[in-house]
Amino acid sequence: MASLTSLALLSFLFSNFAFIPQAYSLEGYTSKPVAYYVPRIVPEKVMNVIDTCWRTKSNWATNRKGLADCSVGFGKSAMGGKYGAIYVVTNAYDDPVNPKPGTLRYGVIQSSPLWIIFSRDMVITLKNELIVNSFKTIDGRGANVEIAYGPCITIQGVTNVIIRGISIHDCNPGKAGLVRSSPTHVGKRGGCDGDAISIFASSNIWIDHCYLARSRDGLIDVIRASTAVTISNNYFAQHDKVMLLGHSDKFTADKVMKVTVVFNHFGEGLIERMPRVRIGYAHVANNRYDEWKMYAIGGSANPTIFSEGNYFIAPDNPGNKQVTKREASNWQNWRWQSSKDVFMNGAYFVPSGYGNSAPLYTRAQSFTVAPGYMVPALTSDAGPLRCLVGKQC
Numbered sequence: 001m002a003s004l005t006s007l008a009l010l011s012f013l014f015s016n017f018a019f020i021p022q023a024y025s026l027e028g029y030t031s032k033p034v035a036y037y038v039p040r041i042v043p044e045k046v047m048n049v050i051d052t053c054w055r056t057k058s059n060w061a062t063n064r065k066g067l068a069d070c071s072v073g074f075g076k077s078a079m080g081g082k083y084g085a086i087y088v089v090t091n092a093y094d095d096p097v098n099p100k101p102g103t104l105r106y107g108v109i110q111s112s113p114l115w116i117i118f119s120r121d122m123v124i125t126l127k128n129e130l131i132v133n134s135f136k137t138i139d140g141r142g143a144n145v146e147i148a149y150g151p152c153i154t155i156q157g158v159t160n161v162i163i164r165g166i167s168i169h170d171c172n173p174g175k176a177g178l179v180r181s182s183p184t185h186v187g188k189r190g191g192c193d194g195d196a197i198s199i200f201a202s203s204n205i206w207i208d209h210c211y212l213a214r215s216r217d218g219l220i221d222v223i224r225a226s227t228a229v230t231i232s233n234n235y236f237a238q239h240d241k242v243m244l245l246g247h248s249d250k251f252t253a254d255k256v257m258k259v260t261v262v263f264n265h266f267g268e269g270l271i272e273r274m275p276r277v278r279i280g281y282a283h284v285a286n287n288r289y290d291e292w293k294m295y296a297i298g299g300s301a302n303p304t305i306f307s308e309g310n311y312f313i314a315p316d317n318p319g320n321k322q323v324t325k326r327e328a329s330n331w332q333n334w335r336w337q338s339s340k341d342v343f344m345n346g347a348y349f350v351p352s353g354y355g356n357s358a359p360l361y362t363r364a365q366s367f368t369v370a371p372g373y374m375v376p377a378l379t380s381d382a383g384p385l386r387c388l389v390g391k392q393c
Contacts, residue, residue, distance in 0.1 A: 046377040048263045048286070049367050050208065050232055054393070061389045064139055065115055068162065071206045072367040073260025073283060073359070075230025078206040080137030080162030084113025089122070094150075096128040096179045097186055108132045109182050113160075118143040126150040129174040129192040131181040134158040140165035141387045147171075151192050152215065156181075156200040164208045165384045168196040171215035193217040199226045209233040211383045218273070222259055223247040227280075230260045235383030238269035246278025249301040254279040260359070262286055262367075265382035266296070272325075277303035283359040284310060285369045288379045289323075289347075291315040297349075300327035302334050306357040307349060309340040311375035314347035321346040342372030 047055060053070035054060055060067075068082040081087075087110075090102040099105035104124055107116045113135035121144040129151040132138075139162070146167040147153065151174035155161050174192040181187060192198065194216025199205055201224040212219040212234060219236055221244045222229050236242050243261070246254045257280025264287045266274045271292065275282060277299040285308040289296050292315060297307060307323075314321040323343075324336065335353035343349070361367075370378060387393035 046380065048233070048370075048378040050263065051381065055385075056392055058390055058392050060387065060393055061142060064117065064141070065137075067139070067164065068137070071162075071208070071230050071232070073230040073232075073262055073361065073365055074228050074258040075204060075206040075260060076362075076365040077160075077228060078162055078204040078230070079135070079160050080206070081113040081115035081135055082137070084115060084135060087114040087116045088119050089116060090119045092122040092124045094124065094126050096126075096177070099180060104138070105130060105180070108136050108138070109180055110136075111182055111184075115139060117141075118145050121145070123148060126152065128177060128179050129154045129189065129198075131156060131179055132158065132161055133182055135160045137162040138164065138166060140384060141393065142389060144384070144386075151175075152195065153197045154192055154200065155198065155202050155205060158202050160204045161202070162206045162208070163197065163210060164206075165210065165387075167211040167384055168219075169211065169213040169215065171196045171217075173216055195219070195221050197221070198223070199229060200224045202226045203228045205229045207231045207234060209382070209384055211235045211237075213237045213239055213269075215239065218242065218244050220244075222257065223254070224251070225253040225256055227257045227259075229258070230262065231264065232260070233263045233379075233382050235265045235267055236270060236274070237267040240271045241276075242266065242270055242273045243275035244273055244278075245275045245282055246280055246299075246301070246303065249278055252279065257281065258359075259283070260285070263379055263382065264288070265379045266290065266292070272296075273298060276300075276327075277305055279303055281359070282306070283308065286310065286372075286375050286378055288375050288382075289313060292320065293317075294320060295325035296323045297336075298325035298327065299334075299336075302331075304335045304353075304357050305337075306359060307336075307338045307341055309369040309372045309375065311342045311372045311379075312344060312347040312349075314343070314345040316345070318346075321348060323347055323349045326352075340369065340371045342375070 087107040123146045152171035173194040176191045196215045196219045199222045272294040335357045337357045338349040
């Protein structure tokens with residue numbers, strides 16, 4: 001006879017688809033190869049609402065742009081290169097000033113919309129930060145694509161960008177120098193900080209099914225009044241400051257920031273900021289947390305955070321069981337609320353504030369958040385997928 005949990009899961013799918021200061025370091029941590037975190041192809045997976053939209057279709061390779069209709073949350077309208085041509089990356093070489101046709105940089109700087117795919121597996125080591133222009137999709141499905149061992153991705157002052165299905169790891173700061181950002185503009189850059197993905201003054205952005213780890217600064221930063229962002233189905237591992245939402249405590253323009261963090265797997269070797277939020281709003285829903293060394297969800301400068309249907313596994317350290325951390329003393333009125341979360345191994349969430357903290361999505365943005373106990377199944381394929389042409393992914 002099916003268990004009560006199984007019956008509840010089937011019902012859901014059918015109806016919808018006390019902190020102690022310490023110094024922490026990843027020194028001495030033994031990393032595993034990227035392949036360790038990329039799930040194997042397993043038939044009849046339990047899929048979340050984003051994956052159900054496209055993974056059940058065997059023609060995904062000939063209908064790649066259908067993916068643009070599958071996001072949920074605040075980044076729902078991110079269309080990427082949906083209305084542009086397909087551009088195929090055939091060469092892993094990089095030239096920050098005069099990129100050659102066939103390289104990734106040549107594609108992302110173009111002024112017209114493009115849906116960028118890859119002809120084969122490749123590791124791209126950038127010579128300086130990759131500045132992505134508006135209306136671009138970087139789609140790694142069908143290949144094992146890594147951006148690693150150099151500066152990584154900058155999304156600055158643009159709109160409608162989708163990054164999907166690539167591994168971004170071991171990112172380093174960029175050097176001061178010239179970097180091309182469009183066919184007609186080469187600008188002098190001061191050198192990026194070493195984030196895996198930096199989203200700066202941009203909107204309608206969707207980051208989905210990526211692997212992010214071991215970068216010099218953050219894994220994902222959403223700053224400088226960026227908004228309409230969805231971060232979904234990603235696997236995060238082996239890093240200190242994972243995700244920052246909001247530039248600084250005094251940058252009040254971040255009040256417009258709205259970010260959905262959903263269906264992600266925060267895996268082993270993480271310390272803090274999953275995410276850390278300043279001033280703006282974050283809906284953190286149906287994510288899995290496999291321990292943390294300091295805290296999971298934090299913030300400062302009175303942000304609003306709604307934690308809904310997450311699965312928190314606390315570390316064994318009795319001083320670090322709390323999910324939340326506030327970088328302030330007068331936080332009692334901040335709206336931080338928890339609903340349908342599951343707390344394992346002594347994890348606990350300290351709520352605060354009054355009033356409604358729900359995301360107030362439009363009908364197009366909205367999705368049903370599962371109860372937390374379903375999250376291990378819904379996030380089981382987080383990270384890049386191994387998709388085979390002609391088969392369901």
